[in-house]
Amino acid sequence: MSTTPAWAIVTLREVMVKARDRGYLISTVVTLVLIVGAVVFNAYMSSRTTEYTVAVTAMQSTALDNPATEIVDAANEAAQADGGDTRFEAVSADTAEQAEELVRSGEADAALLAAYDGWTLTGNEELPAGLQQGIADALRDYALEFNAVGAGTTPEALLEGSEFQTALLNGNAENALLATIVGFVFSFLFYMASIIFGMAIANSVLEEKQNRVVEILATAIPIRQLLYGKVAGNTLLAMIQLALYGGAALLALNLTDTADLVGSIIPASGWFLVFFLAGFLILASAWAMLGSMASRSEDLTNSSTPVMTVIIAALFAGMFAKGQLLVIASYVPVISSVAMPIRMLGSEVPLWEPLLSLVIALAAAYALLRFGEKIYRRAVMQSGGALTLRKAMKLES
Template sequence: MSTHTNETTGAEATTRHTADPGHGTEAQQSRAATRGAWLQVARREVLVKLTDKGFLISTVVTVLLIGAVLAIQGFMQNRTSTFDVVTTDSTAAAMVDRIADRAPDIDDKVAVKAGTEADAAAARVAVQDEKADAWLQRTDSGWTLVTKDTADSDLSTVVSTVVRETALADNASKAGTTMAALQAGTTVTAQQLDGNAERSGLVTALGFIFAILFYLASIMFGMTLASSVVEEKQSRIVEMIAAAIPLRQLLAGKIIGNTVLAFGQMALYVGVGLVGMSFTDYGKYVAGLSGSIGWFLAFFLVGFVALACLWAVAGALASRTEDIQSTSMPITMLMMLMYFGALFLDGTARAIGSFIPPVSSILMPMRVLAGEVSWWEPALALLLLVAFAVGLILVSERIYRRALLQTGGKLSVKDAWRTQE
């Protein structure tokens, strides 16, 4: 009897299941939609930012500034400056003529045009009224270059060099020798074992630019992410979102959306910078720097994801927008440590720091740029940074889920960790 009843019940269950073929399909569709919720959240984060006039204007202005700085740099590097130098006597006039002849050999960006004035007073007035750039006069101790303001460094260098050469030649002639004999053994040639001085200067400047770009992008997008989280929490919108999708999906969408924006903006800035640099005297280094810039973008991507998790947690711990300043203070201090550590660490400390996350996200690309590392070092540092980011994601996800729906006031990390979901 019991067996018959069980069989009947099983048959009825089978019949009901067959009669409602859409039951399982709807559940599967619901689970699939929930699993893909992060994509919708990420898309919303990106679209909201791309329709924000402030964000678009700041991006365009930054791109224009980068282009303008590089355009000015290229113009100044290719521009020849002409200086009008006046004299009041034949001796000084002969010296200025020699300066004009030698100037292109000393500095091809400097040209000197000679002029004459009737007397010292007229020469002084010409310089004061900016009709002439300088007045060269002979004195008892040598020569004086008179200018209205601080003398141009390029002009001063050319004048000093020619005056020194002329004086040495005259003195050598009086001593019955030659200038070449007097100067024998006095030449000092600078030799750099790694690279050259021009490239080293460029590398130093780019390292600083990488550090400041990482810092500014992390602060700007991080604060935006934290503000977004706390605004949804304060307005109770997050409670409705939590009823529709898992909170980990919400967190993933926010982090991915802001990462896409930050990385896209950074790639744009770097691309504009490289194109602009190609029109300057540094253009010959662009091809060689492309690999280093690729490492910078890779470290930026992973490092930003790790820090974005912390910014999301800072927003979840706050109960009001005003609380963000205190909940994000540890992150701000970490960013300052990363920035100044990258700039001022040197020697062994610099080498060790380039492997320690998250400082490595700034420091290792700088070392790659400077040519201080073997091929395996950035790869290892990136793997360590990825492992750090994964661990941080797991920890942040737990704190985020437990703190986001708590509205009783600002939470500490310890309280959020212990709070029951």
């Protein structure tokens, strides 16, 4: 006699069936390729040198020979000092008309033209934001120095006392943008995994119910063991898939030398996997209940609204929740699977908070699994039309 628990056998069966599913394997590989491709493309775009050619003309009314050239050169020096990959190059023209013709023909990206009342940066069909910002900063510095000399002082003296630094009372300013991006990734992964593997549980239960396979299985193993195995198998598959996606992204970041802030992402990613486990256990039990109460696919689609609402709430909490709302969301089971890791990424969170949130989520998972077991045992053996939750609770197990 085998000593392997029945739920473990069902778990292995769920994993092996999915591992042989060509559609599942292809979608996983395609997603991995897309993740790595996105990281590589971002690294390529970040390292690519952007060159702007600016047509300039001499301004005879000033003491300087060609201030426009100095402005373009200053923009180039500032871009290099910031460690960027942007270049500015000045191309001389005799007249403003010739400078505009260089822009019109595509030999220059823009023309920096001076007049008695100011400057004009002229493009053909568009002016790139990087070009505008670089020239604007250089022009401001040039005007400041020129006017300071005319006033008999220095630019430093005119700007004295204008420096300021940024700080946050709660959080890290450097991680603010990173938290937004990673929060979107966490939310999207949770959303996709919850739907893909949750629907897989519900459809598997419904298929066994329609084919009466569950009646055969019920003679060999307890019904609750069948439920536990389905939940455990699909949870394991979801965790493996998330780990693959995260590992591929981190590996690609390291290989492309774009992993400057990976050190701050890894701890939050680890907590995300832990919280995802608790959140998905809750959803998996709910999906199994829905599958057991349905009699056909249309019933499953109609009855999945409450679960989908919770999943979408987690998605929106991860993408848009801020401040006190995010704090509250980080203690709500399922939603905390996304909200708490994002909080930990964006600010300093005491260790007791994620631990308390995790305990609440696990307690909710255990409670719903036990409740789901009762509904599953009552509903999965019933044939005929779809059952409501109230009707399923009145049935005998």
